[in-house]
Amino acid sequence: MRLVSTRSVTAGSKLAKPIYNDNGQVLLFQGAELTDRVLNRLSQLGFTFIYVQDERTDDIDIENVVREETKRKAVKTIKKEFQVIANDLNLKKTFNGDHLSKDFSKVIKAILSDIKENENALTILSDMFVYDSYIFTHSLNVTVYTLGLAVELGFNDKQMMDIGMGALLHDVGKMAIPVEVLNKPGRLNDEEFSIIQTHAKAGFDMLRNAPNLSLLTAHCAYQHHERLDGTGYPQGLKDNQIHYYAKIMAIADVFDAVTSNRIYRKSMLPHEGLELLYAGVGKQFDKTLVEAFRRTIAVYPAGLKVKLSDGRMAIVVKQNKQLSTHPVVRIIEENNIEISPSYDVDLMKQLNVTIVETETTLAASSLV
Numbered sequence: 393m394r395l396v397s398t399r400s401v402t403a404g405s406k407l408a409k410p411i412y413n414d415n416g417q418v419l420l421f422q423g424a425e426l427t428d429r430v431l432n433r434l435s436q437l438g439f440t441f442i443y444v445q446d447e448r449t450d451d452i453d454i455e456n457v458v459r460e461e462t463k464r465k466a467v468k469t470i471k472k473e474f475q476v477i478a479n480d481l482n483l484k485k486t487f488n489g490d491h492l493s494k495d496f497s498k499v500i501k502a503i504l505s506d507i508k509e510n511e512n513a514l515t516i517l518s519d520m521f522v523y524d525s526y527i528f529t530h531s532l533n534v535t536v537y538t539l540g541l542a543v544e545l546g547f548n549d550k551q552m553m554d555i556g557m558g559a560l561l562h563d564v565g566k567m568a569i570p571v572e573v574l575n576k577p578g579r580l581n582d583e584e585f586s587i588i589q590t591h592a593k594a595g596f597d598m599l600r601n602a603p604n605l606s607l608l609t610a611h612c613a614y615q616h617h618e619r620l621d622g623t624g625y626p627q628g629l630k631d632n633q634i635h636y637y638a639k640i641m642a643i644a645d646v647f648d649a650v651t652s653n654r655i656y657r658k659s660m661l662p663h664e665g666l667e668l669l670y671a672g673v674g675k676q677f678d679k680t681l682v683e684a685f686r687r688t689i690a691v692y693p694a695g696l697k698v699k700l701s702d703g704r705m706a707i708v709v710k711q712n713k714q715l716s717t718h719p720v721v722r723i724i725e726e727n728n729i730e731i732s733p734s735y736d737v738d739l740m741k742q743l744n745v746t747i748v749e750t751e752t753t754l755a756a757s758s759l760v
């Protein structure tokens with residue numbers, strides 16, 4: 393299968409992986425024929441990249457570290473709990489969340505067991521950015537990235553549970569924001585933006601008095617928009633005033649926000665999201681944490697078409713956990729001529745060859 397930008401797919405291609413909506417329901421099944429109408433609709437819905445079937449790369453499979461079933465159950469639980477919280481707030485102005493701690497522990501344990509079971513755990517997360525992402529899926533994605541990073545950093549069980557809870561609930565304060573503002577497509581005006589910003593403190597207030605929740609969880613909600621140089625919100629905290637967990641969450645949150653499909657803007661590919669994090673190192677994000685994050689994600693996901701520094705064109709086949717910027721690739725073109733049979737090259741064994749372009753830039757240049 394290949395990962396291609398939706399607007400460069402030729403009509404008649406077949407979908408290689410099902411597409412789900414926010415509720416985990418299948419929008420399009422695997423094998424579905426992609427007509428112009430379907431492709432337009434997918435673009436409108438914000439699906440910038442999709443997996444299509446391709447003879448030469450049929451054996452390439454996307455390694456999912458977190459199973460579909462775990463994801464679907466998790467999104468369902470997050471949705472249920474968030475609605476209970478919103479309901480509690482409406483009726484009693486307080487947040488009860490009786491089952492929250494128990495239900496969310498289960499979600500965290502399921503994600504962790506998937507991450508730990510998978511040998512390639514740390515070059516994972518490769519298909520998450522393909523899904524549509526609103527508050528529930530965003531909460532799940534941030535949790536998976538956060539726990540992946542926590543595993544990389546060697547957290548113990550108690551720390552995993554605390555930071556996992558913090559990640560699941562980091563945006564819970566958004567349940568207190570009017571839906572018209574929350575779901576407004578396009579740019580927000582100053583007033584709307586300051587309303588959105590209240591979600592951090594709102595989340596903190598909701599969580600700090602919740603029974604069975606660590607105060608740390610509440611602080612993750614409070615501080616996940618703070619930045620090292622003090623330009624964040626709501627308190628404008630600086631480097632050592634920001635909790636370590638909140639610094640981790642800032643990375644997971646921003647990465648998911650820029651790489652997920654949104655109706656009003658195009659999603660970035662993982663390496664572009666990572667470049668954005670690197671651009672903010674020392675100013676917004678902690679350097680050691682960004683570097684640890686790079687080791688955690690699949691920088692170039694399997695199925696992506698790339699151009700190598702020696703001019704050859706290739707499709708990413710498999711991740712290299714030790715060096716995610718140098719995956720195994722399948723060469724499909726040499727000197728602008730398609731070659732047959734194609735052959736695989738492990739870029740980790742040829743460090744002089746690097747990836748210089750990817751599908752997005754390639755698709756853009758082919759339009760000229």
Ligand SMILES: [Fe+2]
Binds near residue numbers: 562563591616617
């Ligand atoms: Fe947030």
